[in-house]
Amino acid sequence: MSLALTRTPSRDAEGTRRAHSRHHSSVDESIVGPDSWSRRILGGYLPLVIACLVIVLPLLWMALSSLKTSGEVVTQDLVLWPHHPSLTAYLNASAKVDFPQLFLNSVLVTAVGAVVKLVLAITSAYAFSFLRFPGRRFIFIAILVALMVPSQVSLVPNYITIAGLGGVNTYWGIILPGLGTAFGTFLLRQNFMSLPIDVLEAAEMDGAGHLGRLFRMVVPMSTPAIATVGLVTIVDEWNNYIWPLVITTDDSRMTLPVGLTLLKNIEGDPSAYPVLMAGAVVVILPVLIVFLFLQRYIVAGLTQGAVK
Template sequence: MSTVDTRPLSRRNLVATLATGYLPIVLSILVVILPLAYLVLSSFKTPADVVTQKLVILPDPWHPQNYSTAAGVVPFGRLFLNSAIVTVIGAGLKVLLAVVTAYALVFVRFPGKRFVFWAVLATLMVPPQVSVVPNFTFISSLGGQDTYWGIILPGLGSGFGTFLLRQAFLTLPADVLEAAETDGAGHWRRLWRMVVPMAAPSIATVALVNIVFEWNDYLWPLVIVSDPHMMTLPVGLTLLQNSESAAASYGIVMAGTVMVLLPVLVVFAALQRYIVTGLTQGAVKG
């Protein structure tokens, strides 16, 4: 009778580990890394190396002038400032509203609380493209075209942030908050002195998601902004592509794309350790 080899370093266990563990991870990483690597390498290529029937991986010769050309054609300084203002204010207000709303849904007693939460969940089911035309009509009637508040205002309702923070707040120790309430601490003090510090990983996760979304948002700024000096960086790439011929613009547009991606990648690298903790903090209770 044959016996199954159960040693940790047996050939069977090693093959199973590689096939079900490491191989899917490596494939997932390649799916993400390869396009980014090709983007960065192509930003240093000449048009002849980009528009060719042969796959040219490494630039030959290297052409860093694409970056200076991109910075000269489009006012990246102004576009960077616009994106920074929209991202900081928009993401900050989204996080603030999500924290306050989630706290109310968990710790404040008021009639119809469950229906309010269902309404928040319903917003997650609606594609943002559906609201573009109504938002454009409303913001335009208020004079919000080509303004910062016109870009920021329609996206302030963060259903995802409210949902994630509500789930995280439900896992907080109730006895600590009850003791604080017994000692006379009001909602405002309990929120900022106790709830926010204990749920910091989840709040950091919501902040990171909103920062990435605001920085990379393309559709709404494209619709509401027509003045080139009020455009954000993703929309500015459209100006960059339109300013050059189709064949010559690829390397320059990719150089501009790298400059757009670099700040948000730095922020993501700085906050990525909070993601797993933040997303799993509210996974215990529903």
């Protein structure tokens, strides 16, 4: 009798599980239907496709226009693909502007500025996350306020300071005012706060100091977020235009975005449009290459940095 009593609930439970599974299968079949696919396409894929087209089509048109002749660019008939692709526009642009020197200046300014800003962001984020010192919250709030202030507000004070120090037409004059990175500090601080504190406490018990915990524990566990900050910093440094334009007047110290202004004397000539497009391609291409190498870290880094 006891055996029968113990088996009855199991049979009932088995029947309940089967009914539950049938219910879920019917619900899944009802969800995956024409209406669901239409909502998924209209609400998900279609906006993504439109956003990609808005971003990609101008870049594609710029690259194709740099391979066209002036007659194919300035015409009433739309020419999508160049009939005879050539690099003539790039050669003409190189003849008018010293692209190797401008490229070297941009690489130097971007490399030094990005490395210093990334190191400062990592160390300051570690301090805000794991150190206790007076005024920590107030200083962090001040950094958040700095995110809301446009960089153009400090343009005149920075110029007066750098010019007074003799930094006009110098590399350090271009790099120095932009070394502070409120965005990088904020993002990395949010990411560091989500790390398991037990690991850091165990490392501290083993005798690891702050630098040891930072570079042996925190940095390896935060690689996606650090790569994201690094990519954003590189793009920002490479595309920086206003400050290098203000602080440099010598062609040998100009960066690539500023050096394109040397082509302004041909802007009134419609036949020079392929040359301008070629110069723009030279400026954008290095950033796209860096993005291709680091793009897999972007989503993971922003997600880890945004959620504690």
